[in-house]
Amino acid sequence: MNPEDAFDPLRPRLLRIAYRMLGSVAEAEDVVQEAYLRWHQTDRAVVRDAEAVLVRTVSRLCLDVLKSARVQREQYVGTWLPEPIVEAVEGDDLTLTLMLALERLSPLERAAFLLHDVFGMDFDEVAKAIDRDPAACRQLASRARTHVREARPRFPVSEGKGRELASAFFTASRSGDMNALQALLAQDVVTYTDGGGKVKAAPNPIYGADKVLRFFGGWLQRFGLNSSRLVYEGLIDGLPAIVTVEAGGVLQTTAFAFEEDRIVAIYVTRNPDKLQGIRRLVGQDVT
The missing domain is CATH 1.20.140.160 (PhyR, sigma-like (SL) domain)
Incomplete structure (x- = not known):
């Protein structure tokens, strides 16, 4: 053999x-x-x-x-x-x-x-x-x-519910509906953003609903309403997730952990070195 x-x-x-x-x-x-x-x-x-x-x-x-x-x-x-x-x-x-x-x-x-x-x-x-x-x-x-x-989440949601909430997050965070966004977040939510020093990202985790809301509000002020394009909804590493093309053509994945229909963690990956596989998934022509 x-x-x-x-x-x-x-x-x-x-x-x-x-x-x-x-x-x-x-x-x-x-x-x-x-x-x-x-x-x-x-x-x-x-x-x-x-x-x-x-x-x-x-x-x-x-x-x-x-x-x-x-x-x-x-x-x-x-x-x-x-x-x-x-x-x-x-x-x-x-x-x-x-x-x-x-x-x-x-x-x-x-x-x-x-x-x-x-x-x-x-x-x-x-x-x-x-x-x-x-x-x-x-x-x-x-x-x-x-x-x-x-x-491990104490009260996780179903896969279907997770995808529904992930879609709701995209709509609220990109349209500027801060009330709808706040309703999706747990009080102790944490946001992690990985840019690897290659693209703009928060250098440290962002803790708490108020700070997370300000973070995404600031993002909208910088790049404008509806400046993202949704190119994939599904699972990434077992979590409900979305893939978007952001301002400047930056490819980004956003995955979510949920407990009791609230987002407890948001994982944003923007480092292009880590997104080659995702780029192949959504199409080489994504810019």
Whole structure:
């Protein structure tokens, strides 16, 4: 069997693991490509379980990347958000909100949780993948699970209701209907905007309904009413979201977390380096 015959069917799973670990499609693709090159150099005649070997390789490569990623994200201009992707994987409910919760964990905690809780590996397999004993992996995953549980919305809305509220947000925020916008926001809503120093964005999270209202009000004053064009409505990283083209042709994703029909978090990604996949989704001619 040539290397591709064993590797190619596993590539989507390996990419999902790497993306969930790293929050970057480009980094995930680089890791999987490196795993592919190493697979070519492996004595495959003695490999009994190609998937186990490749998951172990990808996991360890991701752990290496995460060590340097911590430093890079400390130097990142403004708020860092995972690269937004449109993805629907059955049984994978790890939303953008929960991925951010994982960012606060150690690389090993993150790996143990993802491999066991999200990708269904038993702890013996996890232990081999991250080079720890099974008991330690159980502890790592348990600590991560606590953080994820705390970040999960207490009273989430249905997917249909979430899309309805996301559409209502777009209409209210772009038309200047501040009363309608205020009615959509929880009092403790938080807005995160990621421009990566490439395009204009708030440098820090914006906390509280009053400040969030002023932020979007100021946006309207700067760019004018109805200055956005809606090009996509759906799910991004498991959350109801919209994709818009803003003033100056800036492509932007806005994803929402809800509790009891109110927006509790708004995630705005404007960094063009993170939006190549979204650009392909909505069309190369978006300007």
